[in-house]
Amino acid sequence: MRLTLANALLLLGTISASQKNRIQKILQFLPQTQEVQQTCQSNINRSKQDLVDYKTIVQSSPDFWNDPMFPADSTSIQWSGEFSENQLTGRLNTNWQRLNNICPECTMYGKSDFLNDIDQNGLGDCYFLAGISSLAEVNSRFEKIFVNPKVNWAGLYAFNVYIRGIPQVIVVDDAVPTGSKYTKPIFAGLGLDGAMWGPLLEKAWAKANVNYERIEGGHGFQPLDFLSSAPHQGLSIKTTSKDAVWARVSDADSKNYIMSLGTPSSPGGDQDTCKYNIACGHAYSLLGVTVLANEDRSIEIKIFKIRNPWRKEGEFSGSFADGSTLWFTIGPDGKTWAEKVNLEITNDGVFYMTLDEVMETFSGIGVFEWREDFVTSWYDKRDDQISNKTTPSIYTFTLTESTPLQIRVLPYPKRMYPVSCRQGDADFKLTLLDSKRKKLNSISFDDSEFPYINLVDTPLAAGTYTLQLYAEWDDNDVRDYGVIINSPKDIAIKDIKGEISRPTSHDFNSKDLEPLVDQVPKPQLPDYSQIGSVYDLTGDLKADLSGIRYSQSLLIKKNEEGSLYGNKVVQVNKRWELIYFQGTTSKDYTFTGNVKITTKPGYTFEFTQGNDKCSITNNLTSGDDSVQCTCTITPEQYPKECMLAFLTKPYAGYKVSTWTDLD
Incomplete structure (x- = not known):
């Protein structure tokens, strides 16, 4: 029977304190259904x-x-x-x-x-x-x-x-x-x-x-x-020359921009193989580029350092595969090409391809213009009921000196909505005006692509500037967006009332945040050393379960699968008292143990997982009852043991069967 959160809370009001503690520990692992x-x-x-x-x-x-x-x-x-x-x-x-x-x-x-x-x-x-x-x-x-x-x-x-x-x-x-x-x-x-x-x-x-x-x-x-909030540009390999691709990625690499590569889609997705045994329909990290030259520089090869997020290269068959003899080539500095790139032959997903191989294999490159010296300025607009196709929302900012900028407007991406909620695109137009209302720049876009006004190489002069945002919203859109400026210094972006809006921010001051209290001890696996003193069963089932648990009077063994088992049977006042122990030392599998005792009615029993985990079946022919108690222990559940104490009717016999399973 699966214990749900609701059932567990109900049980807390009806069981003993020790059992409550056990259930409370289990609660933290249960599905927290809302x-x-x-x-x-x-x-x-x-x-x-x-x-x-x-x-x-x-x-x-x-x-x-x-x-x-x-x-x-x-x-x-x-x-x-x-x-x-x-x-x-x-x-x-x-x-x-x-x-x-x-x-x-x-x-x-x-x-x-x-x-x-x-x-x-x-x-x-x-x-x-x-x-x-x-x-x-x-x-x-x-x-x-x-x-x-x-x-x-x-x-x-x-x-x-x-x-x-x-x-x-x-x-x-x-x-x-x-x-x-x-x-x-x-x-x-x-x-x-x-x-x-x-x-x-x-x-x-x-x-x-x-x-x-x-x-x-x-x-x-x-x-x-x-x-990172870094503006990005996509580069189609099919429509870009080899020289232009190299110029873009080598420049981006020199500036520590973030780069990625993608292979063409395929009917079987990433289970299909593209050229050089590269997975189709798959994204890769582009970690860097370099040029390898031989000793007299008569050969120069442009190579890409790439990583597969699967953490393995698979059967990559490019010219610079791990076992390639090209890695032994000596460069102008006397180092081999392997030494030049600090090659490590491990199945870590990192591999190298030539520019020609990249042009043959990949469909696109993403370049993300992260700049160490830029900070993000923003205006957090909530529920914009003004902007439409003909009427803009207005924002202003002032520069005290010539400043390079990247300006964007970002609504919620479609992914933040559940599937089926967005049937169309929201369309936007962002216009930049100077203090004399002269248009300096303008971009149009929808919410599947986010271009930006790039003024990094042509900085804006000191002055006050206006941003006009026109928006055509989809029916299910939440009309929130951010007006974003990336630049070397923080810039106050104001609305038409002259107010800023920054209800949220980052936290860079909690790097050393750590617990000031001790951790609750983690639950332990069962101790089956049984070195406690001798214990004689008394017929008081609850007391006997506690008294014999760690006693040398109860021998507990472990099989090859890590399952634990043990039992003790004695006569007490003309009755048979039976103690059965089942458990596991496994943290990774679900353990199920069963004890089935058949005897005449008039018995009593106590099961540590609760008597409700025991079923009783009566045989109408013999009049005997069969009591079957099931011990189920999932990997997250503690303690990893169950005990059954059973006392027959005076002078009654019994039969027992036990079995366990580890799944």
Whole structure:
């Protein structure tokens, strides 16, 4: 029988104190189902709710905190009805586990560099994982994301993100879907060095975008809009010359821009293979580019350093595959090409391709213009009822000196709405005017693409400027957006009333946030050493269960599967008293044990999991009762043992059968 949260709460009022403690510990792992009527705006409304007091929770919680806004249940996997495409139906009843239980020694960043930290598993979000892997190349931009990177007992982690280009903090707990075995995440995996930022950032992305189903499939710019607010440009390889591609990526690499690559779509998706055994319909991180020359520089080869978020190269067959003899080529500095790029032959997903091979294999490149010296300025507009096709909303800003700028307007991306809620596009026009109302620049766009006014190379002179936004909204649109300016200094963006609007911001002051209390001791596996003193059974079943549990009078053995079993049978006042112990030392599987005792009515019994877990069947022919008690222990459940104390009717005989299963 599956214990639900409601049933567990009901039981708390009717059971003993010791049993209450056990049930209360179980509650933290149960599905936190909320009966909430979902709408097209539910997720966006969630994103605008006030933050929990995460600082107090992290500092004062000795045990796990559960995020009520993104519970460990099916609603965080996918919604239902018109709000789902049923892509993850097979995952709806999956188990969840806390990362601190799966890997107590894990840390946010792990013990080594980022390359082995990202591992895509059972979710089609390669675009997200490739994007965050590229972002992690530069520590200064990467570490800004993490509000409280230190491990804490609450399992609560906060991240600095951007929604509509606006700085905001999002919090998650560390419960992740783990499947039936409870041993590892089934979506983004942990790093080989014990890094847990991959599954946590993936969960934050899922929370921001309805659920895990809604983050399947996408474009490389989407996670970077979420985590860096860097404007982006897409480059079609088919329509761009080889020289232009190289010029763009080499310039971007020199500026530490974030880059990604994508292969063409295919009917079988990423299960199909493109040229050089590269997965089709798949996103990759572009980690860098370089030129390799031979000793006399008669040969120069332009190569790309690429990473697959699957954390493996597979059967990559390009000219610079790991075993290629080209790596032995000596360069002008006397180093081999392998030494030049610090080649490591490990199945970490990193591989190298020539420019020609990239042109043959990939369909597009994403370049994200993250700049170390730029900051984000913003105006958070909520419920705009003014702007339409002919009437703009007005915003102004003033510069005191010549300033390079990037200007954008960002509504909620379509992904933040449940599937089926958006039937059309919202269309926008953004116009920049100077103080004399002269038009300086204008862009038109819809909410599937977000161009920007680029004034980095042609800075605006000192003065006051006006932005006009015209909008044609879709029927289900939430009319919120951010007016965003990236520049070397903070700029006050004001509305027509001369007011600014910044209700949210980032938190860069909590890096050292950590618990101020001790962690609640983790539940222990059963102790079956049985070194306690001799105990004689008395017929008082509750007292006998307690008295004999650790006594040498009850021998407990363990089989090869880790199952525990033991029993003791004695006569007490002309009755048979039977004690049966069953349990497991496994943290990864569900244990089921059964004890079936057949005897005459007039017996009594006590079962530590509750007498309601025992069934009674009467044989009309013999008059005997068969009492079968079932001990079910899931991987997250403690204690991992059950005991049955049974006392027959005076002078009555009995028969016993036992069996166990580990699934």
